[in-house]
Amino acid sequence: MKTEFAFGDIVSVAGYENRIFYVDAWREVKETDEWGVSEYIEFELTDAINGEFLDAFETDLRLVCRKQFVEDYLLEYDETDYPEPSGAAFHFTDDYSFVIGYAKKEAAGMAKGPKETPKKEQAAGAKQINGLLDEYNDYMRLHEAFGDAEYKTKADAVMTKLRREASE
Missing domain, CATH: 1.10.287 (Helix Hairpins)
Incomplete structure (x- = not known):
């Protein structure tokens, strides 16, 4: 299966308006049930601003910025009124x-x-x-x-x- 998104790209997700996420990983899923076989791609994402983790289907994603332009994009990104995480999230500082x-x-x-x-x-x-x-x-x-x-x-x-x- 081929995807239009690459690791490190920034995407938006349907249902998470006004938020942006890094593409961290994806997995190809082949599911078999009594009605047949379906194949799809699931993505693991991290909120680019607050670090919340999210899994999403490829059909719910829209490309915002390619990975080679992410640094410049985030430097100019306006975080004012950025939505709070919708679920349990982990927030980290630069102190690891x-x-x-x-x-x-x-x-x-x-x-x-x-x-x-x-x-x-x-x-x-x-x-x-x-x-x-x-x-x-x-x-x-x-x-x-x-x-x-x-x-x-x-x-x-x-x-x-x-x-x-x-x-x-």
């Missing part, structure tokens, strides 16, 4: 110490979670978070060294993954 603190707790096996969670799962989660932190730091170093907006976009995508991991 919450992720590092979470990773340290996971690595030490001290994260609060279901008692039946095996230590192997906790260690695997910590390893994944540490890997994502390394990846984020690498992209930010490349962005700072070369000033390429693509590295910043990739770093933002990794941070989105980190936020999701930290909230689970």
Whole structure:
């Protein structure tokens, strides 16, 4: 299946008027039921202003800005009267110490979670978070060294993954 949207593009979503979202990921879904087979694409999105996560169908999306122009677009974007998140959302500052603190707790096996969670799962989660932190730091170093907006976009995508991991 082919989609007209790319990772890092900014889109609007039907039902979420006056809000803009980054395209983080998509998945191709092939669903079979008693009436036949249907195929469609689901998108994982992050609100570009307040960080709320959202899943949407491709038919509900409209392109606002391609990823190579996102930085300039957001610099001129007027956030006045930007709608509040419609559901539970996570709000983050530019201080990513919450992720590092979470990773340290996971690595030490001290994260609060279901008692039946095996230590192997906790260690695997910590390893994944540490890997994502390394990846984020690498992209930010490349962005700072070369000033390429693509590295910043990739770093933002990794941070989105980190936020999701930290909230689970």
